Amino acid sequence: MGLFDKLGGSLAQGVMGNMNEVSVDELTKDYGSYLMDGETIQLGFRLIRDVVLFTDKRIIDFDKQGATGQKMRVDSINLSSIIHVSAETSGFGMDDSEINLTYISSPYYRASGGVTVAEKTFEFPKKYNIQPLYKRLQEIAYENHENLNK
Known part of the structure; x- marks a missing residue:
């Protein structure tokens, strides 16, 4: 049994840029x-070393960096x-499949001068x-849209 067989295809999925559920x-x-x-994880995925968690309050993106992966950027x-x-x-x-999010990245959701938005794309394996x-x-x-526009 080779390395690829032991990994169950997760390395191939990772190289292709999509995540596997953990x-x-x-x-x-x-x-x-x-x-x-009080926060709880609802769902999570791994892409080789990187991890994305969906909790009841936020989405947390763990981006491991460098050759050893000891350095890590955490973004929510x-x-x-x-x-x-x-x-x-x-x-x-x-x-593969993708989910694209647009979210307000400025600290105030109802700023009088406008708000800043950002986008994030998550890729998932074909089977998910x-x-x-x-x-x-x-x-x-x-x-959120309804609450912002009351």
Whole structure:
């Protein structure tokens, strides 16, 4: 059995730029110290060394850097800042699925001079059904949109 067989294809998926789901228990053990009090992991994915967590409060992106991966950048997107979600499902061949988020990156969501937005794209393996995650994120974006425009 070769290295590729032992990895179950996760290395190939990682090289192609998409993530594999990881158990909440494993993620909590490895990344629980980054959670806020009362925050819980709902879902998480690994891309070779990098990890993305979806919690009940935010999306946390762990970007391991350097040859050893000891240096790490941690970035968060508060769920309350998400204002638009789009998805692209996988097609034929090597296509993967994507979820694209637009979120308010400025500290004030109702700034009189306007707000700053940013975008983030998450790629998923062809076999992963993104529809439930897309639906939940879209529900969040809709609720945020309604609250901002009251």
